[in-house]
Amino acid sequence: MTETPQTMVARAWQENCPGLDVSPIEIFGRLRHLQEQHEEALAPLYEGAPISQGETAVLIFLRHAEGPTIARRLAHQRGCSAAAMGKLLSKLERRGMVTRRPNPADRRSALVEITPTGARMVDDYFPRQLALEASILDGLPQEWRQQFVEAMDVLSDRLRPLAGP
Structure with missing residues (x-):
């Protein structure tokens, strides 16, 4: 699987704060990123x-x-x-x-x-x-x-x- 910005941020937080639950970064970060990608994918359809x-x-x-x-x-x-x-x-x-x-x-x-x-x-x-x-x-x-x-x-x-x- 491709390393995502969310994975990198989660790993950095985990290294700096062992024991911290970083799973919200993986979930909510990806949801935000998916929404951005979705809007970008639709943009050509609505252009003009x-x-x-x-x-x-x-x-x-x-x-x-x-x-x-x-x-x-x-x-x-x-x-x-x-x-x-x-x-x-x-x-x-x-x-x-x-x-x-x-x-x-x-x-x-x-x-x-x-x-x-x-x-x-x-x-x-x-x-x-x-x-x-x-x-x-x-x-x-x-x-x-x-x-x-x-x-x-x-x-x-x-x-x-x-x-x-």
């Missing part, structure tokens, strides 16, 4: 496209939402601030991909819906993204994929109480 990776993720969520969604929920789902989500939604709204309207139940929030233009955009680009991601996973046996998903679910369950609302 009328939509970004982040916008696609929001439109995917809206595409399959049962009715309007509040912007705060979108921000939470994407793991970003309300301000960042507001900025992204403004861009999508200007380009006719989403609509926002005041929430009658709470005037402080807005209800967001995907438009037919936004739906067409995500329906065009997301299958391309899935095809690329499927090609990346080609060499990984189905059993390993399932084990990886299960391990990530366990980590997510353990992180949820620590991460807050």
Whole structure:
């Protein structure tokens, strides 16, 4: 197996602090690195496209939402601030991909819906993204994929109480 930056850092910590559990470096460091590599792998797909990776993720969520969604929920789902989500939604709204309207139940929030233009955009680009991601996973046996998903679910369950609302 290739030596990774995470392995080198873990080894250095282990040498300097024997007895210290360095396994989190191996796990969380790799997860961060995988996310960075994933974004880099997708970048050519979205280069020059009328939509970004982040916008696609929001439109995917809206595409399959049962009715309007509040912007705060979108921000939470994407793991970003309300301000960042507001900025992204403004861009999508200007380009006719989403609509926002005041929430009658709470005037402080807005209800967001995907438009037919936004739906067409995500329906065009997301299958391309899935095809690329499927090609990346080609060499990984189905059993390993399932084990990886299960391990990530366990980590997510353990992180949820620590991460807050």
